[in-house]
Amino acid sequence: MRSVQALVVRDLALGIRRPSEILNPLIFFVMVLTLFPLGVGPSPEILARIAPGIIWVAALLATLLGLDSLFRTDYEDGALDQLLVGGNHLPLMALSKVLVHWILSAVPLLILTPLMGLMMHLDWAAIRVLWLSLLIGSPLLSIIGALGAALTVGVKRGSVLLSLLILPLYVPVLIFGTSAVSAAAMGLDYNVQIAILGAMLALALSLAPLVIAAALRVSVS
Template sequence: MSLVTATIRRDLLLAARNPGEWLNPLMFFLMVVALFPLAVDPDPKFLARIAGGVIWVAALLATLLSLDALYKADVDDGTLEQWLASGESLYLLALGKALVHWLCSGLPLTIMAPVLGLMMALPNDAYWAMLLSLLIGTPILSLLGSVGAALTAGVRSGGLLLSLLILPMYVPVLIFAASAVYHAGLGMTYNGQIGFLGAMLALAVCLTPFAAAAALKLNLSR
């Protein structure tokens, strides 16, 4: 077993031991969505219009919340040092870490989203679009976010900083994903948006692990 697979296994095991780490962002996701009808208007017609956008904004914030811890513990406990000492590809490691993050945040968010769709009176036609956009879009959030997490891993109170760095980069994902859900709700096609999300995912898989790997090395020379 190589270090990469061992790390993926170990991180999944850690997530199983500390379920709070991935459950808390999920509850946050639920609560943020619940605020919108309270704050704005519970009228189902209105909610149906904003459902896709609200669910996506909440998913994005929940992802950011869980990203902070992605590399912090690894920097603090010497795991990072062992990675660098092993001489194994940091690109693969960064990709593996992003995968674990997605399994613990994006995937449960996607699974939970239909419930929120009910609460937000999401039009029936939009459910597949929402699931599909989350399934393709949330890995991009994990990948891009892992760059920010690697950059801020050594910074005290890096969580807020991480959000500042990464939120502007999430804008394209948000635009296309929310628009896919919205258009599906109107009964229009949304292939273009999903296609664009797919292209961004391919780009993110290719490029972001390099940036994350380069950023990880910075945390060593303290």
């Protein structure tokens, strides 16, 4: 447990000392969302209708930006080898990496989301559900993404390959996340979608760390 704590603190410190890696995905997120009204026109009805989808897609792509470096720096400077041979519980280590990625990439997005929702003319009820769906969905994005990052860490120019591998796996998260918001915007019940997102998160939290650990062993060995 102490080694997990040490790893989380170290990764957080490393992340905070490289502010551009936190800020760039955020700026990307805001800029993509600024492009949509320019592309489809400023009418509030259209924007409110497509807002759940585009905010979710923008969040998903912004998550993708930080994923490539998730294991890469550790792989290049040998810290990952140390983790592997250090006798630590590797799935737990993988999970703490995912946790740090989520804190550094998703939490700032979550803070910005209500603002972006307002700019897209969503009403407060829908923004609340959008926020909730992103809160449950973004850890899923980080976990699935870490799986792809672990598989491609040894590959040169792996970032394109990474998106090819994990974007299809993001489909269910995107569907349930956006449909929860659409349902809320129409005044319908959205508990089903949120519950399924939660179920997928529980499944991913329990199985994915084992797979990420196996993938890391393959990539580093």
